Amino acid sequence: MTIVADSQTEPDLRHHGDAEVRDRALVDLAVNVRAGTPPRWLREHLAATVAGLAAYPEQTAARAAVAARHGRPVGEVLLTAGAAEAFVLLARVLRPRRAVVVHPQFTEPEAALRDAGHTVGRVVLTSDDGFRLTPGAVPEDADLVVVGNPTNPTSVLHPAAALTALARPGRTLVVDEAFIDTVPGESESLASVRDLPGQVVVLRSLTKTWGLAGLRIGYVLAPAPLVAALGAAQPLWPVSTPALAAAEACSTPAALAEADLAAATGAGQRAHLLRGLAALPGARVHGEPAASFVLVELPGAAEVRLRLRDAGFAVRRGDTFPGLGPDWLRIAVRDEGTTDRFLAALAAVLG
Numbered sequence: 001m002t003i004v005a006d007s008q009t010e011p012d013l014r015h016h017g018d019a020e021v022r023d024r025a026l027v028d029l030a031v032n033v034r035a036g037t038p039p040r041w042l043r044e045h046l047a048a049t050v051a052g053l054a055a056y057p058e059q060t061a062a063r064a065a066v067a068a069r070h071g072r073p074v075g076e077v078l079l080t081a082g083a084a085e086a087f088v089l090l091a092r093v094l095r096p097r098r099a100v101v102v103h104p105q106f107t108e109p110e111a112a113l114r115d116a117g118h119t120v121g122r123v124v125l126t127s128d129d130g131f132r133l134t135p136g137a138v139p140e141d142a143d144l145v146v147v148g149n150p151t152n153p154t155s156v157l158h159p160a161a162a163l164t165a166l167a168r169p170g171r172t173l174v175v176d177e178a179f180i181d182t183v184p185g186e187s188e189s190l191a192s193v194r195d196l197p198g199q200v201v202v203l204r205s206l207t208k209t210w211g212l213a214g215l216r217i218g219y220v221l222a223p224a225p226l227v228a229a230l231g232a233a234q235p236l237w238p239v240s241t242p243a244l245a246a247a248e249a250c251s252t253p254a255a256l257a258e259a260d261l262a263a264a265t266g267a268g269q270r271a272h273l274l275r276g277l278a279a280l281p282g283a284r285v286h287g288e289p290a291a292s293f294v295l296v297e298l299p300g301a302a303e304v305r306l307r308l309r310d311a312g313f314a315v316r317r318g319d320t321f322p323g324l325g326p327d328w329l330r331i332a333v334r335d336e337g338t339t340d341r342f343l344a345a346l347a348a349v350l351g
């Protein structure tokens, strides 16, 4: 079942996983940045850029590297201070008559659209469908549609065909692929697809897989006129020199191979977490998780989360995501040892 609703009851759209680990030293299963990152080679590469910080940032090489990585012209690439900046730029530049966000998903796109004065409709995917995008879920007259793939927090990877079916003349389809590099082969990505009707906008982030949340680097892939309009809405020098170096370095074949290996390792670690969760009474995972986190339905999850904190573990609350509520938690995939310690703590909390 899919519910189409104009948002009325307001969860806190501005709550994010980092709030769960800000004040206390807890084992972090709340933020989905890959553990042990940035890798040493990247840290050293970024550190070397510090010597050149007297110069203003120059984007040419980084833009070209990202464009080449996705097989697109340079004019279709906009570098941003994380995918988060892209949501704000889109909200400020686009003039949708009917904007729709597919939930449950990362809440910043909706928050940015609202901040820019737009009315936002919600398409709420439900657990009975495994949070899958069902045909006809999105209203035909929506001229701006925002969807995540794989989706945070459900971890569901929509087939590329389900997304391309949403493309229409006169519609801007925004696909947030912030976590697609946690999927082996980046399967179902639309990053290199350029021949769809309407405007298809793909957002990418380098902050999760590479551990660069504090650096702020991501990018937009979109038709050149839209990239130009979004770029005109950016301030001068929006992306720092170290962030540009990261964009270039993370686009090389060697970096892509490393990310793919991390994705494959993560898939094994996720399977381990899922096996452990399946053995716990009351915990249910809907759909087929595909990303570096898992969404769990657990009666009394809000209380469980607090007791897990007392046991030293931070997990992401689910109640701030439209379509979920106090019985949901999101858990980051970690190495097997960390997961085992977490599962033991969870089992103890559940009694």
Ligand SMILES: Cc1ncc(COP(=O)(O)O)c(C=O)c1O
Binding pocket: 081, 082, 083, 084, 085, 106, 148, 151, 152, 176, 178, 179, 204, 205, 206, 207, 208, 213, 217, 218
């Ligand atoms: C689904 C999703 N998209 C985008 C972002 C923003 O990422 P960035 O760090 O690149 O701004 C996040 C951050 O948590 C996210 O979860």
